[in-house]
Structures are given as structure tokens and as C-alpha cells.
Amino acid sequence: MMWGYGMGWGGWLLMSAVTVGFWALVVFGIVALFRGGRASTPPANRHPDDEAQHILDERFARGDIDAEEYRRRQQVLHSAH
Secondary structure, eight states: OOGGGSOHHHHHHHHHHHHHHHHHHHHHHHHHHHHTTSOSSOOTTSOHHHHHHHHHHHHHHHTSSOHHHHHHHHHHHHHTO
16 A cells, blocks of 8 residues: 555645636636626716716606606706707
């Protein structure tokens, strides 16, 4: 029997840590790959007025505001330039 030629408990501990680290990186990579396609914030080159107009359009489409209110707020947005 070869009792003195094994890895010992330190080798097994290191091997286990490396294996867990490897699989953690694989899982992290897969998650980053799928989440990377979606932007949670608007692009930096998007103008704030475009965002405000988009919100106003959405509110009008949902029926939160009527046509008169929509036109009045749109005029305020465009006169702010």
C-alpha cells in the first residue's frame, strides 16, 4: 500500500475549493450572458425630453389623461427647450 504518496487532506481541500470556484464561474457566466442582453437603464445618448415624451404618450394611451391635457403638457414639454 502507498500511504505516504497521496494528496493528503490539504490537497483534497484545495481540489474541492477549485471545483466549487469553477462551477460558480460557470453559473455566473451563464447568468451574465442571459442578463447582459437587457438594459435596465436608458441609454446614455437618450435625451431626457424623449423619456418625458414617452411617459406622456403612455399616460395618454392608458387613458390617464384626456386629449386636452395631453396637448397642454406636450406644449409645456416642447416650450421648455
